[in-house]
Amino acid sequence: MKRSLIDILDLSVAELDELIATACDIIENPAKYAHVCAGKKLATLFFEPSTRTRLSFEAAMYELGGNVLGFAGAQSSSAAKGESVADTAKTVSCYADIIAMRHPKEGAALVAANNASIPVINAGDGGHCHPTQTLADLLTIYREKGGFHHLTIGLCGDLKFGRTVHSLIGAMSRYTGIRFVLISPSELRIPDYVKEDVLDKKGIPYEEVTDLEAAIPELDILYMTRVQRERFFNEEDYLRLKDSYILDLKKLTNAKNDLCVMHPLPRVNEISVAVDNDPRACYFKQVLNGKYMRMALILKLLKEAGTI
Amino acid sequence: MNIDSTVRTGIVIDHITAGRAMLLYELLGLENEQGAVAIIKNVQSRKMGKKDIIKVDTERKLNLDIIGYVDPGATVNVIRDGKLIEKKSISMPETLTDVIFCKNPRCITSVEQELSHVFRLTDKQNKVYRCLYCETQAKQ
Incomplete structure (x- = not known):
C-alpha cells in the first residue's frame, strides 16, 4: 500500500527502530543493497534551493542502484507557469516510483501526497516539517550515544522557525528520561504550541534559557541551528538576531567530554570552524547518517508500495 | 415572525453562549437568508446566566459542524406548525x-x-x- 512520510510522527517508535536497524545494516553491508532499487526512479522535486538534502536523496537512490530525475528550483519547473502542486504530483507519478519534495510553503508535501499515486517524502515544507533531517539526527544520536533514553538535549538558536528543532523535540519526546534545555533569544523562543502540545502534555522537563555558555556543562547533546534569513519577513530583525549564538572552542571548555555537537547545516557562523576538529563535533557525521537513513526510508516506502 | 412572536415553521438555535450569536450568524451565512431572522442577545437563562438565541423563520438546512465548532453547548430545535418536531444534538466536529x-x-x-481549507480538532x-x-x- 502506498504510504508517504510528511511528519516524523507519521512513523511509530517501532518503525524508527526498524529504519535505524536497516541504516546500520546498510553501513555494515553496502554491497547487499547496491542493486535493490535497480530500474526504479526517484523524482527530486525541489521548489527551493537545497544542497545537502537534494544531493543526499540522489546519492541515496544511486547507492541503492536506482535512478534519479527531477528539478532543483521552481523556475525550472512548470510551477513557474503556475502549475499547482497537486498537478505536478499527478504528473510526476507517471514517470517515477517515489518522490522527494521540498517546497517553501507549509503543507505542500501533504498536498502532493494526497494527489500522487506513488509515495511522497517530505524533504522540507517551509518552516513546518523536515522529517528526513530528523531521521539523520536520530541515527546520529543513536550511533554517538548508543540509544535514545536519559539524555539532556540543548537546542540552541532559532527555536521559533527551526523546523528541525520542532521535529526533533517531537521524536525525542517519545523516549524516557529526556530533558530539554531551550537556548534562544526571547524573539526566537520555541512556539507555545510545541510546549503545550508536546512537552507539557507528555510531562517532559524543559527550561528556557538565554545563556548558551551557562547551559553547556549539563548537556549530552547540543543541537545548534542557524538563524535563517528566508524565515524572516523583516530584514532588520534578521540582521539583529543572526549572530546571537556562536559556538566556539572557549564555550566548549566546560562541556562534557562526550558531548555530541549537532547542526542540521548549512551553518553560517554559528559554529566556529575551529570546532570542526574537536571530537565532539558530529555535524558532518549527521550528513552521512542522513544519506543512510534516506536509503532505509526509500527502501521501506518502496517495499510497502509493492514496488520492490 | 414578528418582533415578539415565536417561530411557526423554522429553526431556533438556543443556549448559545452569550456573545457568540453574531459569529454563528456570519459563519452560517444567515445574512443571505431571505426569510426573517432574529438574533436575541443576552437573554436571561437559569442555566447559563445569559445566553443568545437565533430564530430563523424558514426550515432550512444548517451546517451543524459550524454550530459545533462555534458553540457545542448550543441546541438546535426544528419547529413545524408551531410544534417542536426535532432537537438536533450538537458535538464538536472532527474536521x-x-x-x-x-x-x-x-x-x-x-x-x-x-485547495479546501481543512481544520482538524487536535485538542478537544x-x-x-x-x-x-x-x-x-x-x-x-
Missing part, C-alpha cells in the same frame, strides 16, 4: 472544511486557491483546531 480559513501566509492554502478539551496543512491554530 471543518471551508468553514474557517487559514491565515498563515506561509501555508500552501495561501497560494493554491483551489481546549477546543483547538489546526490547519490540516500547516498546523496553524484557528483563532475564534
Whole structure:
C-alpha cells in the first residue's frame, strides 16, 4: 500500500527502530543493497534551493542502484507557469516510483501526497516539517550515544522557525528520561504550541534559557541551528538576531567530554570552524547518517508500495 | 415572525453562549437568508446566566459542524406548525472544511486557491483546531 512520510510522527517508535536497524545494516553491508532499487526512479522535486538534502536523496537512490530525475528550483519547473502542486504530483507519478519534495510553503508535501499515486517524502515544507533531517539526527544520536533514553538535549538558536528543532523535540519526546534545555533569544523562543502540545502534555522537563555558555556543562547533546534569513519577513530583525549564538572552542571548555555537537547545516557562523576538529563535533557525521537513513526510508516506502 | 412572536415553521438555535450569536450568524451565512431572522442577545437563562438565541423563520438546512465548532453547548430545535418536531444534538466536529480559513501566509492554502481549507480538532478539551496543512491554530 502506498504510504508517504510528511511528519516524523507519521512513523511509530517501532518503525524508527526498524529504519535505524536497516541504516546500520546498510553501513555494515553496502554491497547487499547496491542493486535493490535497480530500474526504479526517484523524482527530486525541489521548489527551493537545497544542497545537502537534494544531493543526499540522489546519492541515496544511486547507492541503492536506482535512478534519479527531477528539478532543483521552481523556475525550472512548470510551477513557474503556475502549475499547482497537486498537478505536478499527478504528473510526476507517471514517470517515477517515489518522490522527494521540498517546497517553501507549509503543507505542500501533504498536498502532493494526497494527489500522487506513488509515495511522497517530505524533504522540507517551509518552516513546518523536515522529517528526513530528523531521521539523520536520530541515527546520529543513536550511533554517538548508543540509544535514545536519559539524555539532556540543548537546542540552541532559532527555536521559533527551526523546523528541525520542532521535529526533533517531537521524536525525542517519545523516549524516557529526556530533558530539554531551550537556548534562544526571547524573539526566537520555541512556539507555545510545541510546549503545550508536546512537552507539557507528555510531562517532559524543559527550561528556557538565554545563556548558551551557562547551559553547556549539563548537556549530552547540543543541537545548534542557524538563524535563517528566508524565515524572516523583516530584514532588520534578521540582521539583529543572526549572530546571537556562536559556538566556539572557549564555550566548549566546560562541556562534557562526550558531548555530541549537532547542526542540521548549512551553518553560517554559528559554529566556529575551529570546532570542526574537536571530537565532539558530529555535524558532518549527521550528513552521512542522513544519506543512510534516506536509503532505509526509500527502501521501506518502496517495499510497502509493492514496488520492490 | 414578528418582533415578539415565536417561530411557526423554522429553526431556533438556543443556549448559545452569550456573545457568540453574531459569529454563528456570519459563519452560517444567515445574512443571505431571505426569510426573517432574529438574533436575541443576552437573554436571561437559569442555566447559563445569559445566553443568545437565533430564530430563523424558514426550515432550512444548517451546517451543524459550524454550530459545533462555534458553540457545542448550543441546541438546535426544528419547529413545524408551531410544534417542536426535532432537537438536533450538537458535538464538536472532527474536521471543518471551508468553514474557517487559514491565515498563515506561509501555508500552501495561501497560494493554491483551489485547495479546501481543512481544520482538524487536535485538542478537544481546549477546543483547538489546526490547519490540516500547516498546523496553524484557528483563532475564534
